[in-house]
Amino acid sequence: NAGVTQTPKFQVLKTGQSMTLQCAQDMNHEYMSWYRQDPGMGLRLIHYSVGAGITDQGEVPNGYNVSRSTTEDFPLRLLSAAPSQTSVYFCASSGTEAYEQYFGPGTRLTVT
Amino acid sequence: AQKVTQAQTEISVVEKEDVTLDCVYETRDTTYYLFWYKQPPSGELVFLIRRNSFDEQNEISGRYSWNFQKSTSSFNFTITASQVVDSAVYFCALSEAFPGNQFYFGTGTSLTVIP
Numbered sequence: 361n362a363g364v365t366q367t368p369k370f371q372v373l374k375t376g377q378s379m380t381l382q383c384a385q386d387m388n389h390e391y392m393s394w395y396r397q398d399p400g401m402g403l404r405l406i407h408y409s410v411g412a413g414i415t416d417q418g419e420v421p422n423g424y425n426v427s428r429s430t431t432e433d434f435p436l437r438l439l440s441a442a443p444s445q446t447s448v449y450f451c452a453s454s455g456t457e458a459y460e461q462y463f464g465p466g467t468r469l470t471v472t
Numbered sequence: 473a474q475k476v477t478q479a480q481t482e483i484s485v486v487e488k489e490d491v492t493l494d495c496v497y498e499t500r501d502t503t504y505y506l507f508w509y510k511q512p513p514s515g516e517l518v519f520l521i522r523r524n525s526f527d528e529q530n531e532i533s534g535r536y537s538w539n540f541q542k543s544t545s546s547f548n549f550t551i552t553a554s555q556v557v558d559s560a561v562y563f564c565a566l567s568e569a570f571p572g573n574q575f576y577f578g579t580g581t582s583l584t585v586i587p
Contacts, residue, residue: 393575400481402563402577403517418574450517452575459505459567461575463517 361386366451366464373441373471381436381467383451391454392434393418393461394426396447403450409434441471474499476566478578485554486586493549493581495564501525506540506547507565511580517563523547554585 367382385392393408395418405418407426415426423445425437434453438445448468452461475498485491497506508520521531523540531538535552551558564578 395575395577400579402476402579403565403575404577405575408574448515452517460507460519460522462519463509465516 363387364451364453364462364464366449366467368467369465371467371469373438373469375441375443375471377441379438379441381438381449381451381469383434383436383464384432385434385451385453385462386432387453387455387462388431389453389455389462390431391456391461392428393452394424394434394436395450395452396420396445397450397466398447406436406449438469441469443471445469446471474501474504474566474568474574474576476564476576476578478562478564478581480581481579482582482584484584484586487556488553490550490552491554491583493551493562493564493583495547495549495578497545497547497564497566499566499568501568505567507567507575508538508547508549509563509565511561511563513560520549551583554583556585556587559583559585 364385390411394406395403397403404420406424409415409428412431448466450466451464454461477496504525506523510518537550539548561580561582563580566576
């Protein structure tokens with residue numbers, strides 16, 4: 361099993377550009393989440409999904425969109441990138457049998 | 473509201489010393505889960521332990537041990553005989569009873585073990 365995969369690993373965007381961060385898991389997990397990690401602030405939840413077709417907002421959803429058309433994939437879209445979105449983004453998944461979340465390797469995004 | 477506080481921002485210890493990382497949480501739920509994750513310099517997040525709110529037994533895994541006390545809303549993590557490989561940022565997290573939903577992370581404690 362690959363676990364949770366994220367692409368790309370690094371990305372530089374200009375202000376106003378849009379892009380999609382990809383996340384996929386092969387563990388048949390129902391629950392998937394997106395977090396951003398900023399220095400001194402821990403991980404903050406952006407959006408999460410409890411199953412295909414169901415998504416909801418977390419603590420810091422503004423400027424991001426998600427959709428979940430399959431169990432495996434949970435892409436995060438930045439609609440119009442801003443310097444405040446410079447961060448490291450982590451995708452995570454968890455199943456119903458165990459409640460811990462398993463994280464992808466992260467995407468380091470810089471918006472100039 | 474749920475909240476996790478890790479008051480220790482940075483800790484430095486000399487190799488072979490014991491170190492305790494503090495975690496204090498707030499929740500109104502009667503059923504919840506507590507976690508510790510390790511983030512080494514390479515950046516990935518590694519799951520270490522999960523604890524249910526109804527299980528206050530302490531746990532030991534090798535050099536790692538965890539002390540869960542509901543009376544003080546604390547879930548502290550002790551590394552015995554620290555090693556350089558323990559150098560990392562450690563995060564404590566809380567989740568509600570609904571599995572996989574709404575994790576709340578502390579701001580992390582950066583541990584440096586000096587050889």
